[in-house]
Amino acid sequence: MNLIRSLELLSAQRFETPEILKKLNAASRRLAELKGVVESIPNRNILINTLAIQEAKDSSEIENIVTTHDELFQDDLSGGSRLGPAAKEVLRYREALRAGFEKVRGDGLLTSRHILEIQAVLEQNHAGFRKVPGTTLKNSAGEVVYTPPQHPDEIEELMAGLERFINEPNLFDADPLIKMALIHHQFESIHPFYDGNGRTGRIINVLYLVKEGLLEIPVLYLSRHIVRTKADYYRLLQAVRTEDRWEEWVIYMLTAVERTASEAIVIIQKVKAALLETKRRIRDAYKFYSQDLINNLFNHPYTKIEFVERDLGVSRLTATNYLNELAEGGFLQKQKIGRSNYYVNVVLTSILTGESMQRPGA
Numbered sequence: 001m002n003l004i005r006s007l008e009l010l011s012a013q014r015f016e017t018p019e020i021l022k023k024l025n026a027a028s029r030r031l032a033e034l035k036g037v038v039e040s041i042p043n044r045n046i047l048i049n050t051l052a053i054q055e056a057k058d059s060s061e062i063e064n065i066v067t068t069h070d071e072l073f074q075d076d077l078s079g080g081s082r083l084g085p086a087a088k089e090v091l092r093y094r095e096a097l098r099a100g101f102e103k104v105r106g107d108g109l110l111t112s113r114h115i116l117e118i119q120a121v122l123e124q125n126h127a128g129f130r131k132v133p134g135t136t137l138k139n140s141a142g143e144v145v146y147t148p149p150q151h152p153d154e155i156e157e158l159m160a161g162l163e164r165f166i167n168e169p170n171l172f173d174a175d176p177l178i179k180m181a182l183i184h185h186q187f188e189s190i191h192p193f194y195d196g197n198g199r200t201g202r203i204i205n206v207l208y209l210v211k212e213g214l215l216e217i218p219v220l221y222l223s224r225h226i227v228r229t230k231a232d233y234y235r236l237l238q239a240v241r242t243e244d245r246w247e248e249w250v251i252y253m254l255t256a257v258e259r260t261a262s263e264a265i266v267i268i269q270k271v272k273a274a275l276l277e278t279k280r281r282i283r284d285a286y287k288f289y290s291q292d293l294i295n296n297l298f299n300h301p302y303t304k305i306e307f308v309e310r311d312l313g314v315s316r317l318t319a320t321n322y323l324n325e326l327a328e329g330g331f332l333q334k335q336k337i338g339r340s341n342y343y344v345n346v347v348l349t350s351i352l353t354g355e356s357m358q359r360p361g362a
Helices: 018-039 045-062 069-073 085-107 112-123 152-167 176-190 197-211 223-228 230-243 246-285 291-299 305-312 316-328 346-353
Strands: 144-146 332-337 340-345
Touching: 018 176, 018 246, 045 069, 045 085, 045 197, 045 223, 045 246, 045 291, 045 346, 069 085, 085 112, 085 197, 112 152, 112 197, 144 230, 152 176, 176 197, 176 230, 176 246, 223 230, 223 246, 230 246, 246 291, 246 346, 291 305, 305 316, 316 332, 316 340, 340 346
Parallel strands: none
Antiparallel strands: 332 340
């Protein structure tokens, strides 16, 4: 079997094995815990702005598009003017994720039109679904092991069927997490675009969970798990096509949900603790404390004078004084790009990168 014509032809009961149900229960618990932790953050835009960078970086790395956190965090500072091609592609992923989130939140649906718009942001074109044959998948010996749908009409038909499966709950009586695994496999097997299929498919994963109400905002990022288990990911994708091993694929995806939700919980709890501690210390030590200032420092891992001017509505001199005092107090690390200064939120950056940074003066 290369490609199932319609996912609802599968039996939902085949996914009710003890192993799948045990894994589903664990993944569901972790996802519900993640949703609760996210809801405890007063300003959720902080999470979208910061965690989306990590997902964009990891998802792009799967496609061998590699950049650094430092280059990505500098994007806001330069408006993208200093970025290399890889970093620009990574940040388009974040833009596409945000665009898709706004569509799903507005419509309550995840349609083919939305998917087309997501891919258009990623690839910066409006080529739409493929009109020519897709790239065949070959093994290490150079043998063709999978050929995606080739005819434009077939691609349109399959994507229409996938849209129904995504948006009509009565078509398939299974838990949304199981359906997410099936949707992801089907999309990757249809391979509907000339380019950007993998990254678009990974955006669809989290947007589907938002659509189903399992998350309020898109902060479950499966790409980190896929990066770590890349060989298993591609092996299991193919095992479904050639051996109908759907159960193993579903277990893999449920494991990805469980593990990445657990990691996201830890990161968000650290961000929340850092935010509250920074807020307390700045409020106690500086007369210029404000919630807008805290939001600025945690919306941007790297901030600059212009951002503080804009967000707080203060003069350039005042914004400069605020940032310099915070740098002297150890909250920020002052750095220079060309003739301009920027200021690194040391604690936040360390949390997001998983790398310790030395505090100024330490």
